[in-house]
Amino acid sequence: MTITVGFLVFPDMQLLDLAGPYEIFSALPDCDIHLFWKTREPLACSAGMLFQPTTTLDDGPLVDVLCIPGGVGINPLLLDKEVQAWVQRQASAARFVSSVCTGALLLGAAGLLAGQRATTHWRYHDLLAEFGAIPVRQRVVRDGNLITGGGVTAGMDFGLVLVAALRGQAAAEEIQLALEYAPEPPFQAGRPEDAPKDTLEVVRRRTETLRAERERMIGAWRKLPLNLSDKGNDIICTPLIRELRQDDDAAYRSLWRDALQQHAQYFRIAAGDDVPAGIPTRGAEDSFTLGAFEKNALVGIVSLERDRGVKLRHKVLLFRMFVAPEVADRGVGKSLLQEAVSRVQDIDDLRYIHLTVLERNQRARALYRSLGFVDFALEPEAVRMDADYVGEVQMMRFLRR
Incomplete structure (x- = not known):
């Protein structure tokens, strides 16, 4: 099966x-590589x-592997809504989302690093937080x-790790040997x-201006509204x-508390009920x-929990959606x-998802209907809301028949 790899390129x-990961992916059989940018004009x-970009952000395909390189030019992209929207669209469909060096900062600006383990160039490593x-x-x-x-230079190692994830260690080792990648640096000065x-002080001073500019860009990014959408260009x-x-x-806990306290009219659970307030599915198979x-x-x-009964394990409950x-x-x-x-589609012995909604x-x-859920029962007056009673609809979506 052909694997598609997309690199974002930029001035x-x-x-x-x-060049490092590109060389590795170009040695991988059945691999199509795309270079994305806003235009197809050459860039330095x-x-x-x-x-020479091979496709534009608007015209190119969704890829299996998204890769963001770094460099000085990553700075303006930390505030570029169009590029960040494209990164998010690609990431939502990609098998792997990846970066080399300070490309990780763009992944962060696009909201893709929250709670994730990540690395980048040593000089800017603390900025990941x-x-x-x-x-x-x-x-x-x-991380996933x-x-x-x-x-x-970690781009070479990174490329081999990705190949191993896609095609197995043997495929990665074949490429490593073909490229004679066995680094033996003449000096031991590659890490701080x-x-x-x-030497360390010279490099720190030399990069002070770039470091300060990145800090300023991140400060400006933090002041942006949550929504990255550009309504003028219909970017969502x-x-x-x-x-x-x-x-x-x-x-x-904070978000679930807000749901029960401020939007009680949509939930069968009340804020005072004796139910776990934390993440409800930890440790459940x-x-x-x-x-x-x-x-x-x-x-x-949203939570999904598989029924634990021996005769009921063919179904999974969807609940606490907010x-x-x-x-x-x-x-x-x-x-x-x-x-x-x-996530549950490919679990062989699961037959359907079910839920209840007021x-x-x-x-x-x-929303549930738009994704294939259908009503199969109605319990009238199922939930008491102050002096009123509200019916509850049971819905289901078959995963297979």
């Missing part, structure tokens, strides 16, 4: 950030060499489908902890969606809770549900 990109990297990432000092860091490489003190960004972990529990993030903030949640009102019109709920369905919650029912 003042670091040459080796692209920071070393002056010209590159500004995007909610967990900085890890390794040459290549993998996110793979980030360290500074510049190994370099002579004087896809939120980062991932499974929630233990360190997300506080954010989950074939069960999970997904979160949607924008600008590192948790803005949507999207913050400020992002309710941006497709966050639909993205959450699509990801949830996708009869009067027409907006939620319409």
Whole structure:
């Protein structure tokens, strides 16, 4: 099966950030490589060499592997809504989302690093935390489908790790041998902890201006509104969606509390009920809770839990679905549900997803129907709301028949 790889290229990109992994992917059989930019006009990297984009952000295909190189030119992209919207669209469909060097900063600005382990160039490594990432000092860091490489030359290692993930270790080793990639640097000065003190200080001073500019750009990014959409150009960004972990529990509790206190009319559970307030599915087999993030903030949640009964394990319950009102019109709920369905679709012995929703919650029912859920029962007066009684609709979606 052919694998499609997409590199974002841009003015003042670091040459080796692209050239290293590009060389590795070009040696991989059945691999199509695309170079994306806003136009197909040639552009110069920071070393002056010209590159020819092969497709535009609007016209190119969705890719299996998204790769963002770094360089001086990454700075203006931290505030570029068009580029960030494209990164999010590609990331929502890609098997792997990746970066080399300071390309990780753009992933962060697009909201794709929140709660994720990541790395980048040592000089800017601490800036990852500004995007909610967990900085890890390794040459290549993998967290789920996110793979980030360290500074510049780490692009070669990063490329081999990706090939191994796609085609297996043997395929990566064949490429490594063909390229005779067995680095033996003449000096031990490639990491700040190994370099002579004087050398380290020279490089720090030399990069002070670039460092300050990046800090300024990130400061400006933090002041941007949550919504990356550009209504004038009909750009709608896809939120980062991932499974929630233990360190997300506080954010989950806060959002769920807001749901029950401020939007009680849509839930059968009341704020005072004796039910777990934290992430409800931790440790349960074939069960999970997904979160949607924008600008590192948790803005949507949904849980799926497989029935534990021996005779009932063919079905999975969808529950605790909530999207913050400020992002309710941006497709966050639909993205959450699509990801949830996708994750259980391939579990062989699961037959269907079922849920309950209040009869009067027409907006939620319409969303579920748009993704293939159908009504199969109505319990009248199922929930008491103050002096009123509200019916509850049961819905289901078959995964297979």
